[in-house]
Amino acid sequence: MIPTRKFAAVLLATVAAAAAIAFSVHAQPQIQLPMPAPQPTAPTSTLNHNLILLDPAHGGPDPGTTFSDHTLEKDITLALAARLRTALTAAGFTVVATRDSDPSDPLTPDQRAETANRTHAVACIVLHATATGSGVHIYTSKLQPPSPDEDAYPSAYVPIPWESAQAASVDQSHRLAANLASALTKGNLPVLSGHAPLRPLDNLMCPAVAIELAPLLNPAGDPTSPADSDYQQRVGAALTSALQAWRDQAEPQAQSAQPSKMGAR
């Protein structure tokens, strides 16, 4: 019996040692093994064709423009966003807004852009109002699109600079702005288009435009304030019809990485 016990003990010790050696070999760091470098893959980020992001600018301690009748820009943008949300929802869109109320601590421009970039919305609409000029102003980013010989979506996993995240989408933003302008013109609303150095427009990775409501000049009478509900309703209806058409035109994008905030000011 004793030799059998010794044999069993030796066998057990041998098995345990073999298991320990096998485990230690398996637990070697992978960097010590000559593994081929992993091939970076450019994840395809498809736009959500039923999702619109609305960004009513200002809010909380930042009132924006104060109009002559003491109306605040932050209240006008919020009211316009509410009207636009209703019209877009009725048209079958899902709407995400950066604010639905007037919080005491609103999101910063960077946080608004982060919210927008996570949604992969088919269009990002930044809403403003002003007492200067007339009609509806449509602005896109001042960034230049990547040159044709420059690969907008390189195969390597390269982070996108935060300050120029919109560059890859700026061509689509121009087309979206043209569609919106056309719809507003059809609705007998004067339109002015341009490019503006506006945050968070440059940080958005979706087709993005800023809509600024200015007083509507009337040939016989006082100008219509951007706070006027009928004026906002007309603008909302025109924008909704343009976005319905845009839903089928927007192109999915392949994106190499999320924008990096390295070097953000």
Place this chain on the structure above:
Amino acid sequence: MIPRYQRILFWVLAIASLLMALVLLRGCEQAREKLTRHQNETPLAAPVATASETVRLAMADDGDGSITLVDRDVALPEESTARARALLTRLIAEYSFKNSAHPLESGAAVDDVFLLDLPLQPPVAAGSKSPTQPPSAASDLAAGPHVPGGQLAVINLHGSFADHHPSGIEPETLTIDSILGTLYASFPRIEQVRFLVDGHPRDTLNGHADLTRTYTVVNTANKTAQPAAQESR
């Protein structure tokens, strides 16, 4: 016979009145010194007579969102930074005139203009031959010149100008484009512009136009805000 406590009260009040008069006089003197210090117009340099010259101003129009180059006869100093400051002061003054197409409040707008050669060099510590590390944020952001001798203009605006500027994307963008276009027309060496307000970086001009970025000086005339119906992309 006047009671003793009344005599004491009289003298205490008299001394208090005297002390208050002295404090008042000193306060008046200090206020006068402060005012005269700010309004010291003693010439630091001998005035030099300069002839008027024709310069081009990039004038903004809120009505159609356009920038148009117009000629003006202005007497400008020779020194570059003073010249840039005088030119921008004249530009903003034009907007305060009656019936201006881009009305701005009158008052001092540009405190100073600094011209820096590109590319920016990191500051060198005293007694050291190598630049200190890490480089400043400004040197990170400002790229090298496109042509040799290119400059970065740092425009320091008055806080009162920014605070009272009409708020909105259009008016603020037009003001910046007007400044850039005017510098482009008169200062070929200036390639980039950064803005400060009262000597400090500020996020926006008055809630909209981004002042944290480095602007490239380009010809902004007739390039901004064309009517959408006529715009061809």
